[in-house]
Amino acid sequence: xxxxxxxxxxxxxxxxxxxxxxxxxxxxxxxxxxxxxxxxxxxxxxxxxxxxxxxxxxxxxxxxxxxxxxxxxxxxxxxxxxxxxxxxxxxxxxxxxxxxxxxxxxxxxxxxxxxxxxxxxxxxxxxxxxxxxxxxxxxxxxxxxxxxx
Numbered sequence: 348x349x350x351x352x353x354x355x356x357x358x359x360x361x362x363x364x365x366x367x368x369x370x371x372x373x374x375x376x377x378x379x380x381x382x383x384x385x386x387x388x389x390x391x392x393x394x395x396x397x398x399x400x401x402x403x404x405x406x407x408x409x410x411x412x413x414x415x416x417x418x419x420x421x422x423x424x425x426x427x428x429x430x431x432x433x434x435x436x437x438x439x440x441x442x443x444x445x446x447x448x449x450x451x452x453x454x455x456x457x458x459x460x461x462x463x464x465x466x467x468x469x470x471x472x473x474x475x476x477x478x479x480x481x482x483x484x485x486x487x488x489x490x491x492x493x494x495x496x
Contacts, residue, residue, distance in 0.1 A: 389415070
């Protein structure tokens with residue numbers, strides 16, 4: 348007494364099994380391709396990390412092992428970011444950093460001379476046309492060594 352529904356059920360089982368096996372093999376192939384790409388990048392990355400002093404020369408072997416797995420790679424990335432952060436804190440101020448105000452003399456603005464009403468640092472308008480020399484004009488003319496300055 349053979350079940351008549353056994354054949355269609357068996358065919359459906361084979362179809363589903365084949366689809367799942369194909370999906371698993373595709374995932375495995377993709378994973379192996381990514382592992383291969385990562386392995387090809389490791390030597391160059393390790394050399395770059397040593398040259399940038401993110402990893403010491405004496406830590407080369409340990410870093411190479413860490414680059415071989417995801418957890419180790421993330422630990423290396425975190426330590427590199429910490430190192431970059433530490434170095435950037437120790438650098439001197441950059442042009443974009445906020446600073447403190449200084450007096451005019453320290454900034455080189457106090458020349459001891461009285462300025463006329465069109466002095467560019469006291470004018471409330473940017474680009475105001477005038478026939479007189481402004482402080483910015485004087486600085487440019489000094490650089491150009493223009494006669495009459």
